[in-house]
Structure formats: C-alpha cells, structure tokens
Amino acid sequence: MEVLVQPAGRVLSIKPGDKFLPALRAEGLAISYSCEDGRCGLCRCKLLRGNVVESSRPPRPLFGFRTRYLLACQSSPAEDCAIEIPDAQEPVIHPQRRLRTQVLGVEPLGHNVRLLRLANTDRLQFSPGQFVELELGRGFSRVYSLAGLPTDDELRFHIRIHPQGSAGQIISERLQPGTAMRLRAPYGAAWLRHRHEGPILVASSGTGLAPVLSILRGIGAAKLQNPVHVYVSFLLREEVYCLDELSAALERIPNLRASHVIVAYGALKRGLRRGLLTEALEADIPHLGNWHANLYGSPFAIDAAVHLLRRRGISEDHLHADPFHPFGS
Ligand SMILES: Cc1cc2nc3c(=O)[nH]c(=O)nc-3n(C[C@H](O)[C@H](O)[C@H](O)COP(=O)(O)OP(=O)(O)OC[C@H]3O[C@@H](n4cnc5c(N)ncnc54)[C@H](O)[C@@H]3O)c2cc1C
Ligand code: FES
Numbered sequence: 001m002e003v004l005v006q007p008a009g010r011v012l013s014i015k016p017g018d019k020f021l022p023a024l025r026a027e028g029l030a031i032s033y034s035c036e037d038g039r040c041g042l043c044r045c046k047l048l049r050g051n052v053v054e055s056s057r058p059p060r061p062l063f064g065f066r067t068r069y070l071l072a073c074q075s076s077p078a079e080d081c082a083i084e085i086p087d088a089q090e091p092v093i094h095p096q097r098r099l100r101t102q103v104l105g106v107e108p109l110g111h112n113v114r115l116l117r118l119a120n121t122d123r124l125q126f127s128p129g130q131f132v133e134l135e136l137g138r139g140f141s142r143v144y145s146l147a148g149l150p151t152d153d154e155l156r157f158h159i160r161i162h163p164q165g166s167a168g169q170i171i172s173e174r175l176q177p178g179t180a181m182r183l184r185a186p187y188g189a190a191w192l193r194h195r196h197e198g199p200i201l202v203a204s205s206g207t208g209l210a211p212v213l214s215i216l217r218g219i220g221a222a223k224l225q226n227p228v229h230v231y232v233s234f235l236l237r238e239e240v241y242c243l244d245e246l247s248a249a250l251e252r253i254p255n256l257r258a259s260h261v262i263v264a265y266g267a268l269k270r271g272l273r274r275g276l277l278t279e280a281l282e283a284d285i286p287h288l289g290n291w292h293a294n295l296y297g298s299p300f301a302i303d304a305a306v307h308l309l310r311r312r313g314i315s316e317d318h319l320h321a322d323p324f325h326p327f328g329s
Contacts, residue, residue: 004082005029006048017053020045020072020083031085032092032189036073039133040187042092043072050081067316086317090195094125094186103179104154106171110241113207114172116144116157124185126150128192128218129211129294131322132157132185134167142167143187145296145322147210149217155183158210158242190294190320192218196226198290198318199257203231203305205277208297208324209242213249215294220252226292229285230259233277233301237266258284278304281312288314299323 003012005024014023021043024031034040038055047068055074070083104117124132131145132155147156161168175181192215200219204212209232219228230250234240240263250259262273262280273280278301285291293309295302302323309319 001077002080003077004049006082006084007088008085014077016078017076019074019076020052020070024072024085029085030088030091031072032087033073034092034094034186035096035184038071038074040096041071041189042187044069044189045072045086046084048082048084051078052076052081053078087193087195090193092127092191094127094130096184096186097122097124098182098184099124101155101181101183103175103177103181105177106175109158111236111238112161113239113241114159114161114168116159116171116175118155118157118181118183120150120153120155124150124155126186128214129190129296129320129322130186130188131211132183133187135182135184136167136170140166141184145188145208145211145214145324146186147213149214149221156210158207160207188322190296190322192222192294193292193320194222194224196292196318198292199227199229200224201229201231201281201285201288201291201293201295201309203233203277203281203293203295205233205297205301205305206235206239206324208295208302208322209246211294211296211322213242213245216246216249216253220249220254223254225255227255227257228253229257231262231277231280232260233262233264233280233297235264235298237263237268237272239263240272243271260284276304277301278308281305281308285312288312292318293320295319295321295323297324299325 032042034042047070052070052075101118107115109115131143133141133143135141144157159171260273
C-alpha cells in the first residue's frame, strides 16, 4: 500500500498487516511514541484519506471533534491512504518503562485529596502534562497525572478520594512510607508544546491542578515567552487546595497575562472568582484562533470546556486535553 505522510510529503510503501509506527520509524520520520501498545495515545495521527485496519484500541476522540485519527502503533493501512503526523517538529519519545519505586508519603492536601509522593530514584523521563499508571494490586491499576518535573527527586500525585473509590481507599488507607510500588509510564498526549508562538491557555478542574502545576513549572523552566492565561477551577470552596504552590509556579512564568482561581459554590474568599470554568472562559476569551490550550481534570468540566474552545475557534491540533474519565482496572 502507498501511504502519503504529511507534513514531510513522503510516500512510503507499507505491507498489509504491517503497523504504521515501525514503518515510519524505519524511514526516519519523526513521530512521538511511548507504550507501543495503544495506551499512551502519543502516536495518534490524523487520517487524511483512505481507510485503516484498527486494533482493539482505537484512539479516543475529543468531545465534539470529527477528525479521523489512528494510533500508528495499532493500525495498518487497508488501502492507499494519507496520514499526518502531529508535532513532527518536536516529537516526544519517552519509551515506556515499568519502574519499581517506593512510597515516601501520603498526606492530606485538601478536602478529599491526598498528596502521594513516590521516590524518583530511577529518574522517570516524561513531559509536563503526562500521566502514569500506578499498579495498586494484582491486575488492578489506575492512572494519575504527574504534578512535577522529571528533574524532581520525587514523583508527586494529587489523588482525589471518591466515595467507594477502590484506588482512593487503597492509597489513603494501605500505602505507607516504604511501601514498594510499581508503575508504568509515561502516558498521555496532552504534554506541553514548546514550538508555538501564540498564547497558551492552561486550565483545570479539581485535581487537574496536578498536571497544571507540572505545565506551569515546565513553562517557567523553559522560559517560554508565550502569553500565558491560567484558570484553576473547583466545584466547592472547601475543595480549593495548593494555592501557595500555584502562586510559586505562576511567579516563574515570564509572560503571565491572567490567572484565576474559580469556585462554583460556597462562600468566596479574597482572590477567588465565582462561577464555572466555562463561564469564566466564555466571559474572558472571545476568540482562540492562534492559541494552544492544555486542559485537565473533572470529565464534565473539561468536556464542556473543550466544546466551548472549539466554538471559540481553537484549532484541533492546538487543543490538548485529559478529562479524568474513570479508568478501568
Ligand atoms: C488521563 C487521566 C489522568 C488522571 N489523573 C488523575 C489525577 O491526577 N488525580 C485524580 O484524582 N484522578 C485522576 N484520574 C482519575 C483516576 O484514574 C481514577 O479514575 C479515579 O481516581 C477514580 O478511581 P477510584 O478507583 O478511586 O474510583 P472507582 O472505584 O473507579 O470509582 C468509584 C466511584 O467514583 C466515581 N468516579 C470515579 N472517577 C470519577 C470522576 N473523575 N468524576 C466523578 N466521579 C468519578 C465512579 O463513578 C464510582 O461511582 C485520571 C484519569 C485519567 C483518564
Ligand atoms: S505508542 Fe501508540 S498509543 Fe502509545
């Protein structure tokens, strides 16, 4: 089969049944990847023309967008086709690792949120905004976003404890300093892009604050000059947490244009703004033509925000979102 690969404009010949990813890599074409088993989402490409044979793990579409995608590690061409590799100028290649680590601490961070600290002795390589899969029992795992940078001595996670939540119970009740753990990482395509000149919108709902801190610290560390707009939202006033760490990360952003902590319900304190994430974005940002957006957290809030940003003209290629949908074991 002949496969036209954009933006390189190269035509490859790929045998039926052969996956795109190894063929692209063999030709030296830059493409992001990590897990090679359909779970991290990094190798997602646009299908511009033609049809492919998908594996059992097709790519998850973002709410409201209709572009056809394929996972290059899971799909092979069904006929002559054309594909586009996203972010070909700055591919993220962190081959997936399964690490042994140990718990340094599990501490209260806010209402129903725990800070889980794991040793980063083996120096996990990841990009700000990515997440890991924590193995919490035999055949039982959950994914959690990284709150820091790969250079940190520890891996930090903000874990929301859901009523009757299986993982939350294990993390808050059974893990102690010294407990041995295993994780697989990194996962996730909502990483921080560096090669972009327009404004960056960074937004979260609930524990989506964890990857937001990672993104903000990443922007500060790389000294990105883009105008940055930050919206951190919570449903209830008592859920607000980590404001000191947020302020410290914001201080290091070279070109911070706006930062808002938004609360939907409960008594307002100084510095907080009333409303829903979507209401604030709708009021503040009329058009998102040249913007990039990184969004994380509660699936309801993030799906609604994705829908709004789409209506406000954001390019699908510039929208990087991880709604925290419940993840099966
Ligand atoms: C890409 C990604 C990144 C994630 N990062 C984080 C993170 O950094 N911090 C974090 O706390 N969670 C994160 N999650 C969610 C996490 O993986 C678990 O799904 C969540 O912690 C619930 O696991 P549990 O075993 O405690 O609850 P479960 O036993 O799976 O569910 C228990 C109950 O809680 C409800 N529930 C579960 N998740 C949600 C939700 N998101 N909103 C509303 N109700 C829910 C279920 O419907 C069920 O009734 C992420 C999810 C994804 C997909
Ligand atoms: S490398 Fe294809 S989904 Fe992870």
